[in-house]
Amino acid sequence: MITAAAAAAGAAAAGPAYASTGGASGKERAVTEHAVKEHFGTLADGTKVDRWTIENGRTRLSVLSYGGVVQTLEIPDRHGHRANVSLGFADLDAYVASSPYFGALIGRYGNRIARGTFTLDGKAYQLPVNDGPNSLHGGDKGFDKRVWTVEPFRKGPDVGLTLRRVSPDGEMGYPGALTVRVDYTLTAAGDFRIDYEATTDKATVVNLTNHTYYNLAGEGSGSIYDHRLQIAASRYTPVDKTLIPTGELAKVAGTPFDFRRAKEIGRDIREAHQQVLYGQGIDHNFALDKGLTRRPEHIVTVTEPESGRVMKIATTEPGVQFYTGNFLTGTFAGTSGQVYRQGDGFCLETQHFPDSPNQPSFPSTVLRPGDTYRSTTVHSFSTR
Numbered sequence: 298m299i300t301a302a303a304a305a306a307g308a309a310a311a312g313p314a315y316a317s318t319g320g321a322s323g324k325e326r327a328v329t330e331h332a333v334k335e336h337f338g339t340l341a342d343g344t345k346v347d348r349w350t351i352e353n354g355r356t357r358l359s360v361l362s363y364g365g366v367v368q369t370l371e372i373p374d375r376h377g378h379r380a381n382v383s384l385g386f387a388d389l390d391a392y393v394a395s396s397p398y399f400g401a402l403i404g405r406y407g408n409r410i411a412r413g414t415f416t417l418d419g420k421a422y423q424l425p426v427n428d429g430p431n432s433l434h435g436g437d438k439g440f441d442k443r444v445w446t447v448e449p450f451r452k453g454p455d456v457g458l459t460l461r462r463v464s465p466d467g468e469m470g471y472p473g474a475l476t477v478r479v480d481y482t483l484t485a486a487g488d489f490r491i492d493y494e495a496t497t498d499k500a501t502v503v504n505l506t507n508h509t510y511y512n513l514a515g516e517g518s519g520s521i522y523d524h525r526l527q528i529a530a531s532r533y534t535p536v537d538k539t540l541i542p543t544g545e546l547a548k549v550a551g552t553p554f555d556f557r558r559a560k561e562i563g564r565d566i567r568e569a570h571q572q573v574l575y576g577q578g579i580d581h582n583f584a585l586d587k588g589l590t591r592r593p594e595h596i597v598t599v600t601e602p603e604s605g606r607v608m609k610i611a612t613t614e615p616g617v618q619f620y621t622g623n624f625l626t627g628t629f630a631g632t633s634g635q636v637y638r639q640g641d642g643f644c645l646e647t648q649h650f651p652d653s654p655n656q657p658s659f660p661s662t663v664l665r666p667g668d669t670y671r672s673t674t675v676h677s678f679s680t681r
């Protein structure tokens with residue numbers, strides 16, 4: 298499956314053991330039948346970070362052991378030309394220095410917990426506050442900044458990478474040792490599937506997601522406002538000025554948040570709606586009509602008119618955070634050297650609702666010993 302990349306490296310395909318080569322760049326490189334592993338960089342504490350590349354159907358994916366980051370995701374346009382549709386950086390230092398969670402695996406809790414505190418079974422917990430008064434995306438050293446063990450796999454026609462990590466009891470203030478497994482799979486059709494699994498030894502809260510910023514015209518190609526988006530959600534969770542849900546499930550009807558029929562992402566983004574002002578664009582959780590489901594169900598279709606690329610998303614989760622890259626402010630250059638500005642990428646983070654540990658009316662994010670947290674999201678790619 299990885300023959301093209303392997304050939305480019307001048308490396309011979311090997312059996313289960315890795316064949317190491319110097320690689321074209323002189324970097325350490327190892328190849329299995331289904332995956333290429335390259336040295337990507339070294340952290341200040343000496344930990345080595347790898348980049349893994351897998352390929353299936355027309356899709357090629359590269360993932361970093363640092364933060365489980367989706368560094369590149371290449372899919373074809375209507376003429377069969379592949380482009381990288383995921384925003385990111387070319388080197389490890391940039392990820393460490395200033396990444397706004399590009400491509401990252403988010404945990405233990407995706408999005409915000411008000412004032413970084415919650416009570417579970419009568420006990421209060423304090424998390425690091427890293428976003429105004431709140432805790433965002435698992436605290437200042439969340440899963441996005443940890444190094445994961447990565448192993449390639451093949452299951453029938455599918456190829457993938459399994460990421461594993463045990464988050465110790467008390468890490469970032471969260472109770473319980475959390476054993477996490479995340480599978481990134483490319484199916485034979487080139488779909489990108491993410492399966493999350495976690496168990497704990499003490500009652501805790503969990504909400505895992507992936508923070509890929511997409512631009513279906515290609516990373517670094519400018520604004521995503523022309524993309525057409527449809528979200529199967531009649532309600533969303535309005536927020537206060539610190540972006541914490543008020544608890545209300547408001548109707549999208551008659552607001553800029555109405556994506557029930559496909560419309561351009563930029564169409565209503567300059568409407569002076571209080572919620573748009575709070576988010577500096579859209580940065581909101583949509584309460585999906587299907588709710589929490591055992592199997593992934595279709596929730597989103599995004600189309601980029603020029604390239605014809607279409608991404609459909611199916612998930613088991615009850616919510617999706619739609620974020621229009623509002624805080625990309627032209628302060629750094631991405632993978633291909635272009636500067637990212639506001640609206641140059643969008644995120645669709647499948648999730649339970651923000652601040653659920655403090656919102657009893659929201660679907661629960663509590664995980665107890667003996668139970669298994671499971672979540673699946675599938676991104677399917679086609680053209681029109």
Ligand code: BGC
Nearest residue numbers: 397398408580618620624646
């Ligand atoms: C949040 C945004 C935040 C972004 C990146 C999104 O999930 O909703 O408010 O700025 O992540 O930091």
